[in-house]
Amino acid sequence: MNAFLLRIQQAKENFQHGDKSLAERQLIDCVLDSNELQLFKSMLQSLDQKDALGDWNDDLFNTITQALIDFAPKMQAFEPSATLMQVKGIGKRYFKSGFTIAPLSFEVHYGQVIGLVGENGNGKTTLLRLLCKDLKPDTGSLHYAAEARCKSNYELRSQLVYMPQRVPRWFGSLMDNLYFTLSCHGITGEFNALMAELMIARLGLRPFRNHKWTEISSGYRTRFELAKSLLRQPQLMLLDEPLSNLDIISQQTILQDLKSLSMSLRRPFGLVLSSQQLYEVEKISDLVIFLKQGQAQYQSKQQAATENTDLMIEIEGPFEREQLQNCMAACQIKDIQFNGGVYVLTFDASTPIYDVYKAIAEHQLPVLYLRNITHSSRRFFI
Amino acid sequence: MIKTLYKSLLLKHPLLWNIKLPQVILFIAISHVLFFLFGFFSVYGIIAFKLQDQFDANNLGINLIGGLILLLGLIVWLMWYLRNNAFKQFYPITVNDLRKEFLLVFLIFLLGMPIFHSFAYGKHLHLKIISRNINVEADAKIVNLARHFLPINSDDFNGDNCCDSLAAQNKRNEAASQMKTRCYETTYNNGSETTDYAAAEPAYDDTAPAASRSTLYSYLYYCQTPVSVGNDAALIHHTAKRWLINENYDSIKLSLINYFKLMDKYAVRHNVNIDTVISHIQKMRAADKQLWGSSSEFSFLTEVYDYGAFSFTPLNANQADFGGLNTAIENVAENNKDNFWSLSEWSLYGYLALGFSILLMLFRMTRLKPWISSLIGAGIWAMLFGLMGIFAQSELLYIVLIYAILSGLLAWINIRKQNHKLRSAMWLSWFSIIQLSILPLTAWMIKDATKEKTACVNGYLEVIQPAPPIHNWLELHSQTIMTEVNIVFCLLLFLFLCIPLAYRWQANPSE
Numbered sequence: 001m002n003a004f005l006l007r008i009q010q011a012k013e014n015f016q017h018g019d020k021s022l023a024e025r026q027l028i029d030c031v032l033d034s035n036e037l038q039l040f041k042s043m044l045q046s047l048d049q050k051d052a053l054g055d056w057n058d059d060l061f062n063t064i065t066q067a068l069i070d071f072a073p074k075m076q077a078f079e080p081s082a083t084l085m086q087v088k089g090i091g092k093r094y095f096k097s098g099f100t101i102a103p104l105s106f107e108v109h110y111g112q113v114i115g116l117v118g119e120n121g122n123g124k125t126t127l128l129r130l131l132c133k134d135l136k137p138d139t140g141s142l143h144y145a146a147e148a149r150c151k152s153n154y155e156l157r158s159q160l161v162y163m164p165q166r167v168p169r170w171f172g173s174l175m176d177n178l179y180f181t182l183s184c185h186g187i188t189g190e191f192n193a194l195m196a197e198l199m200i201a202r203l204g205l206r207p208f209r210n211h212k213w214t215e216i217s218s219g220y221r222t223r224f225e226l227a228k229s230l231l232r233q234p235q236l237m238l239l240d241e242p243l244s245n246l247d248i249i250s251q252q253t254i255l256q257d258l259k260s261l262s263m264s265l266r267r268p269f270g271l272v273l274s275s276q277q278l279y280e281v282e283k284i285s286d287l288v289i290f291l292k293q294g295q296a297q298y299q300s301k302q303q304a305a306t307e308n309t310d311l312m313i314e315i316e317g318p319f320e321r322e323q324l325q326n327c328m329a330a331c332q333i334k335d336i337q338f339n340g341g342v343y344v345l346t347f348d349a350s351t352p353i354y355d356v357y358k359a360i361a362e363h364q365l366p367v368l369y370l371r372n373i374t375h376s377s378r379r380f381f382i
Numbered sequence: 383m384i385k386t387l388y389k390s391l392l393l394k395h396p397l398l399w400n401i402k403l404p405q406v407i408l409f410i411a412i413s414h415v416l417f418f419l420f421g422f423f424s425v426y427g428i429i430a431f432k433l434q435d436q437f438d439a440n441n442l443g444i445n446l447i448g449g450l451i452l453l454l455g456l457i458v459w460l461m462w463y464l465r466n467n468a469f470k471q472f473y474p475i476t477v478n479d480l481r482k483e484f485l486l487v488f489l490i491f492l493l494g495m496p497i498f499h500s501f502a503y504g505k506h507l508h509l510k511i512i513s514r515n516i517n518v519e520a521d522a523k524i525v526n527l528a529r530h531f532l533p534i535n536s537d538d539f540n541g542d543n544c545c546d547s548l549a550a551q552n553k554r555n556e557a558a559s560q561m562k563t564r565c566y567e568t569t570y571n572n573g574s575e576t577t578d579y580a581a582a583e584p585a586y587d588d589t590a591p592a593a594s595r596s597t598l599y600s601y602l603y604y605c606q607t608p609v610s611v612g613n614d615a616a617l618i619h620h621t622a623k624r625w626l627i628n629e630n631y632d633s634i635k636l637s638l639i640n641y642f643k644l645m646d647k648y649a650v651r652h653n654v655n656i657d658t659v660i661s662h663i664q665k666m667r668a669a670d671k672q673l674w675g676s677s678s679e680f681s682f683l684t685e686v687y688d689y690g691a692f693s694f695t696p697l698n699a700n701q702a703d704f705g706g707l708n709t710a711i712e713n714v715a716e717n718n719k720d721n722f723w724s725l726s727e728w729s730l731y732g733y734l735a736l737g738f739s740i741l742l743m744l745f746r747m748t749r750l751k752p753w754i755s756s757l758i759g760a761g762i763w764a765m766l767f768g769l770m771g772i773f774a775q776s777e778l779l780y781i782v783l784i785y786a787i788l789s790g791l792l793a794w795i796n797i798r799k800q801n802h803k804l805r806s807a808m809w810l811s812w813f814s815i816i817q818l819s820i821l822p823l824t825a826w827m828i829k830d831a832t833k834e835k836t837a838c839v840n841g842y843l844e845v846i847q848p849a850p851p852i853h854n855w856l857e858l859h860s861q862t863i864m865t866e867v868n869i870v871f872c873l874l875l876f877l878f879l880c881i882p883l884a885y886r887w888q889a890n891p892s893e
Binding site for chain 1: 389392393394395396399400465466468472473474475800885886888889890891892893
């Protein structure tokens with residue numbers, strides 16, 4: 001079974017389990033990957049029918065699924081080169097303020113997500129601007145896989161899409177802006193109109209398609225900006241705090257959508273995003289870069305699997321420090337820190353997490369929240 | 383249909399959609415038609431020819447209305463056009479796309495600028511229709527002949543203002559061509575120069591000795607051609623003098639009758655008794671065939687026309703709008719020239735359109751700070767030109783030229799080497815504006831450096847090295863170089879140097 005069929009299968013399974021919204025989004029991804037005008041039309045017709053019916057029904061879903069399955073043999077997946085971007089010892093110093101980003105090195109591959117976390121004013125935006133070549137580094141170098149194909153720096157920069165934290169205002173109708181973006185990218189005529197429609201459907205923006213900038217909330221503005229950025233078919237997307245205007249549910253959905261879209265079969269891209277939503281970003285990131293006063297610390301998924309560090313737990317509840325200390329006495333606790341209503345407990349690396357659960361249960365500690373942060377970049381904040 | 387066209391443009395031709403080309407062209411076309419109609423129907427009839435201000439295209443009212451319409455149109459267009467900037471958003475556009483955009487902006491300005499011209503053209507066409515049966519040269523001849531017998535201004539009949547006979551004129555011209563320029567030898571070869579006109583001028587007047595001419599008045603001394611149409615002044619003077627000397631009063635009377643008929647034809651008011659005029663001529667000629675006292679017993683009054691009012695007061699005796707008739711005939715002649723949309727007219731609009739297009743494109747391609755600095759740079763450039771004019775220092779021209787070339791060079795180096803982004807944009811913006819002066823200044827410099835060399839030899843200025851052909855060629859074509867050639871040169875410079883540099887600059891990182 002090829003990757004395309006596998007994705008259709010996943011959508012079917014999700015539909016069968018009742019997660020129709022996720023299945024719909026996955027189907028749209030497959031349709032976008034197909035790049036087939038007829039499938040675009042069928043998908044949009046199905047979406048119109050779904051809107052008329054109120055929800056998907058089996059027939060409707062199966063019709064579009066079957067059309068995709070029929071198309072599967074024709075599907076040509078993109079074969080990405082090994083590395084999309086190589087960052088070698090890149091650093092920057094602001095002479096006026098004295099702020100410095102110490103040399104950083106990492107790689108971004110197609111379909112990979114890099115999370116940038118850190119407190120405010122620690123260089124996340126500067127790093128993003130360095131990566132999209134908007135700022136000149138003082139040390140190190142940047143290499144892009146697309147460089148060889150591009151005739152000019154401008155052409156290269158047009159493939160690195162940077163979305164700033166404050167979304168710049170659009171003028172005119174939102175759909176016109178999407179059509180304009182696509183036609184500037186050489187996608188014209190009917191294809192243009194259908195692709196724009198599909199993208200707004202993909203990001204859950206259909207109800208707002210005829211709205212103007214002033215008529216939508218900042219969260220939906222961010223989503224429209226994301227739709228516009230995605231329609232640009234970037235090689236690398238650099239998003240500065242894209243979650244700041246979104247509610248908690250939207251944050252999770254959008255991050256999942258971005259991860260899924262970055263792994264597109266036809267047009268995969270690399271994604272670097274900065275955020276304060278540490279745990280949300282960690283869920284989808286292959287590598288998290290923690291920046292503190294310009295110094296970077298890295299936390300990757302592979303590293304998490306192999307490293308042997310002290311067990312760290314974040315815990316919250318209506319109890320005192322002494323009560324917590326008594327409870328954890330048997331678990332070789334090394335340190336307790338109180339930070340903003342939350343305790344961070346550090347245990348010896350050999351301590352199993354189950355011992356901690358057991359101790360909590362035995363002492364009937366009224367826990368409201370608990371998280372194992374041993375392999376999370378959260379620990380860098382402490 | 384409009385919506386379909388709008389969406390079709392948006393989906394297929396983003397540049398045309400963004401620049402709002404159909405809407406702008408439609409607006410410009412409607413404006414031109416409206417202004418043409420305003421002009422066409424602003425002509426009251428034949429009377430328009432004698433009213434200088436009515437004929438003139440520089441009508442304050444229409445300029446004000448036209449200016450406001452243009453300004454309003456420009457603001458609305460810019461509000462639409464500046465909404466999207468694909469270049470600054472790093473959409474995948476090429477240098478050629480930027481060139482196309484610039485040419486479209488230039489075209490819009492070029493077509494939009496001459497709406498005042500359309501007003502004048504409407505007027506011109508209506509006047510041409512009115513005057514299609516007028517033989518303007520014959521009318522000019524009638525006026526120029528008849529005016530010999532109408533002592534409107536006694537100074538015109540003074541001996542000082544008399545003209546030479548044809549033979550005398552030829553003799554004078556011959557002497558002038560052989561005349562040498564005197565000079566005083568100094569440490570510099572060409573020293574200070576004077577022209578020895580007094581020594582070269584003999585007394586050629588064939589009607590009276592030169593010394594007594596200023597105190598004499600006579601019909602024979604009249605030497606004017608009040609209407610500067612046609613080229614037979616000498617023949618007309620000769621005819622008039624012959625009639626006066628031979629006392630051919632019937633011919634003189636007929637000439638005056640024709641003159642006042644012409645006034646009727648051009649709706650020019652008059653209240654002159656021809657017999658009184660003839661009797662004055664007879665009296666003056668009878669009393670003394672040569673002399674006429676300065677205190678004339680006969681005088682005409684020229685009608686002063688109030689342009690704002692059309693209620694005419696009755697004319698006094700011997701009062702007429704003599705100047706009005708001259709103006710009318712000259713205006714008919716001017717209006718009949720078919721150079722209304724000539725290249726030189728277009729070059730003025732070309733300059734304006736080019737200047738505005740460059741400014742707008744710079745605003746689109748660079749940032750606000752360098753754009754404002756380019757305006758300041760252009761101001762400094764204009765001040766240098768002003769200083770050059772005040773102090774008449776040709777050395778300042780070199781400074782202006784060096785300033786222009788240096789800014790171009792610095793823009794090129796800084797952008798290619800990815801140096802300071804703001805500064806390199808500033809140099810580029812400055813150069814883009816002051817490039818307009820490069821070609822005219824260079825041509826002027828070459829012309830100045832290659833002019834003929836003279837030296838003072840035996841008290842007279844002599845050419846020791848004649849000017850090379852390039853000097854004469856530049857002298858001959860300086861007007862064309864300043865206008866049409868320079869517009870094309872700047873257009874090419876902006877298209878093939880400034881735009882590629884701006885394209886490269888946009889991709890350069892900041893510090």
